[in-house]
Amino acid sequence: MVRCFGDELRRRRKEKGFRLNEFSRSIGYSSGYVSKVERGVIPASRRFAEACALALESYEELVALIDEGTTTGKEISDMKASCGLPVPPSHFSGRSAQLDRLVTFLTDESSGPLCVLSGMPGSGKTALALQGAWKAAAHFSDGCLFFDAGHESSGGVEDILLSLLRLLDVPEKKIPPRSDAMASLWRSQIAGKRLLLVLDNVLSSADVVPLLSTEPGCKVIVTSRKRLSALDDAARLTIGVMKDAEADALFRTIGGEQAARAADHSVRAVVDHCGRLPLAVRIAAARLRNGPVLTVEELEARLSHEAHRLELLDDGDRSVTAALTVSCDALSTEQRRVLALLALYPGPGIDLHSVAALANVTLARAALLVDGLADVHLVSHESSHRITVHSLVRQFAGLVILPQISIAEQQAATRRLLDHGLRLAVAADKLLTPQRYRPPVVLDDFPVKALPFDNRIAGLSWLESEWRSLVALCHTAADIGLHSLCWQLAFALRDFFFLTKRWGPWIETHLRAVECARAGGTRAWLAISLHNLGVAHSDRGDLTVAVGYFKQSLALYQELDDDHGVVNALSSLAWTELYLGDYVKSMDGLRRALMYYRRLGNTRNAAITLRGIALLEAELELCPAAVRHAQQARAEFHALGLDLDAVMAVNCAAWAHFRSGDHDAARACYEEALALADGCASRYEKARSLTGLGNIQQAAGHRDRAAELWKRADALYGGLEPMMLGEARVRLAS
Known part of the structure; x- marks a missing residue:
């Protein structure tokens, strides 16, 4: 007899041209349930029959089959269609893409039964879940229900199952005492229903699994501060901070x-x-x-x-503090210690090697501890080897958890961190410029450990990702009176900042280095730091400021009888005089410096000085000599493996050719420099080459081609300083 209704339903559905999925959506039941009724697997309730009859415009005929008792067996109890969802927070903002994904999940029967929304405390998981649930509520004809699984009065999944079975009008005496039996009864009772559960603040995957069913019309949204990784088949939305x-x-x-x-x-x-x-x-x-x-x-x-x-x-x-406290209470002692120590780290992000140094644990142990913190969204991964800590989490850790760690342990952790940062900065700097002159007092005799980089490109990449943190560590060292660590960090970062033209942090770190050198009474490092401050100001075009620092440095080197320092200061002054247009003084200073560097066998500094002489000769229109000296400098840089310096020398030769009017030779040199600059990651020198090529096109009357090349140069490095670069002066005058 069951098949009588099912057969008639299938016949009338097909007669009306309804596909199964289309028909099931129109009546608010799952396609699986409709299919079971049509095949006589399960009986139809009167309510179901009425919905079908209305959709098929055959009310009397189909309902009559129900009224005549043609269905057999006990009808499934219908949960009263209700929306028990709380009112969502007002003024919901943003999250449009995530909200769309959630609503799509809820309304798509093929998307699975479960969606997990996880994120740090206060990120708006519940607000998003409720917004999505309300938008899709009409899709769940048998009701939408909300449970706070993390509430202090919650008895866990057994309490939720008991509440659900009561809502289904299951008599108390028929509700079994065991939770697995309750779960089985729950799944049997929701066959063919369209029901949504929102479980808020779930603490464990075990509190979710018993509530899941295979009914395509039933969905579960879970919010949790944990990832709940054991829920393998769940759709997932990670809720971060807002844009x-x-x-x-x-x-x-x-x-x-x-x-x-x-x-x-x-x-x-x-x-x-x-x-x-x-x-x-x-x-x-x-x-x-x-x-x-x-x-x-x-x-x-x-x-x-x-x-x-x-x-x-x-x-x-x-309260943000209260929200974070709940998450921290679930941490192990070791995880709490690591989170507390992370508050000592001054930078915006930290790599796993630094975490290991800070916590005094192995790299493998650091990775496991960090993964545990990430699992509850107290830290987040930038990559497999680097994490960030939200600013409010950092402040919470510093104010609430860090005081539980002794001052002695905090100081030891900070010292380990500074030593580690300096060791890596020095190692990366040596890969960046291995021939750079380094004072023997630099403390680089650290214990031999595995480095996160082993070649120049990898070292440069590490500096690119870590320089902000290293700058912050430089300030930390100054603030706590570890003067030598401050000026050494500043010194180790100097060539990276020269390469990337980051004059702001270069000057910032060296001002602290000067402060620490004075406080520590270390005149040698004061002279070095003053000189590097001058180089930074000179490189960005603040020439009069640079001259002041060079003169202070020169006076100190003279007092210390440091011939190498004296010549460095005189050489730097000569470069500044070149840019200021005092060519006679500049030539005298550069030639004296070249003789000294040749005598000492300092090939790198000699080649740099020779390049300066070539630039000066180009300005004096002694172009053949300028080309010759630039090419000689390039050969010496190449022999030393100094790729960046070699590119600068090739650009210098190109400029000399341009000054002489040999634009074909200039073009060849600029194009060579452009290709070489890719290998040393210098956007500045590439921009210089493109500007020079644009000048050549402009001189040939090809204004459109020139404009395109200049546009490419600006995209790489906007604002080349005309006082420093002849190419920029020519472009400006065009």
């Missing part, structure tokens, strides 16, 4: 009139202090709207004080 514009919009929406009319830069400063964490942004905005009369600028000023920031991000009902 800048999204965080700005959320703050303005919640913050009222003050926030709505505030300047963009003030709003951005506030949300940056909040780390673009939705919970923090909401609390800050609510404080602005509901608290004492404040402007956004005043709120930003208060939040700028790290020591009080977490206190401000607590409104009594919501």
Whole structure:
């Protein structure tokens, strides 16, 4: 008799031209359930029959089959269609791509039963889950339910199963005592239903698995501070901090009139202090709207004080500190120690080698501990060997967990970190410029350990990723009185900053180095640091400032009877005089320096000086001599394996050819330099070559070609200084 209704349903569905999936969507039941009814596997309820009859416009005929008792067996109890979802937080902002993915998952029966939303505390996981659930609620005709699995009153999955079975009107006496039996009963009761469960703050995968079913119309959304990696087949959304514009919009929406009319830069400063964490942004905005009369600028000023920031991000009902405390309470003792020590690291990110040094553990152990912290979203991976710590997590760790570690242990960890950073910086610098003159007092006799790089390119890549942290470590060393570590770090970073033209951090680190050298009474390092400050200012075109530093350095070297230092200072002054147009003084100084370097066998410095003489000769229009000396310098650089210096020499020869009017020879040299510059990662020298090639096209009357080459140069390195480069002067005059 069961087949009578099923057969009639299939016949009428096909007669109307409905495909199974299309028909099931129209009546709000899963295609699997409809198929089972049509095949007579399960009986149809009256409610199901009514939905089918309405869709097929055959109410009397199909419902009559039900009324006549043609279905056999006991009907499945229908859960009352209800939406028990909490009201989602107001002023939801951003997350459009993730919200679309969640809604698509909920409405696509082929996407599986489970989606896990995980992220750090306060990232807005629940808000996103509820937004998605409400948008898809109409798809779940048998109801949408919400459970806070992490609430202190929650009895875990057994409590949830018991609540669900009661909602299904299962008599108490028929609910088995065992959780696995309850789960089996739950799955049998939801056959053919369309039901959504939202499980908030789930602590363990074991609290989810018993609730899953194979019913295509039933879905489960889980939010958790953990990744819940054991849920192998789950769809996953990782919820991070908000994008800048999204965080700005959320703050303005919640913050009222003050926030709505505030300047963009003030709003951005506030949300940056909040780390673009939705919970923090909401609390800050609510404080602005509901608290004492404040402007956004005043709120930003208060939040700028790290020591009080977490206190401000607590409104009594919501608290960033409380949210983070819950996550930290679940950590092991060793994981808590590592998280606390990470607060000592001054940079924005840290590699695993540095974590190992900081915690005084092996690299393998550091990786495992970091993975544990990442699993609960207290740190995040930039790559397999590098992590970042959110600013609010770092502040929480420093204020709440770090005080539990003794001052002696904190100091030892900081010293290990500084020694490690300096050791790697020195090793990378030696790969970058192996022929560079280094004072013998540089402490590079560190224990031999495996390095994260073993060649120039790898060392350069490491410096590129770590220089910000090394700059921060330089400041740390200065702040805690480890003067020698400060000036040595500054010295080790100098050539990298020269290559990449990062004059700001170059000057910043050497100002601290000068401060530490003076505080430590170390005149030799004071002279070195002053000289490098001069080189930085000279390289970016601040020539009069550079001259002042060179003269201070020269006086110190003379007092110390340091002939090498004296000649370096005189040579640097001669380079500055070249750029200032005092060619007579410049030539005299460069020739004296060249003789001295040749006598000492300092081939690298001699070749650099020879390149300076070639540039000077080009300015004096002694072009054949300039080309000859530039080519000689290039050969010496090549023999030493100094690729960057060789590129600079080839560009110098190109400039000399251009000055002489031999544009074909200039083009050949610029093109050679352009190709060579790729090998030493110098965007600056590539931009110089392209500018020179553009000048040649301009001189030939090809303005469009020149403009295209100059555009490429600007994309690589905008703003070549005309005072420093002849190519830039020619372009400027065009």
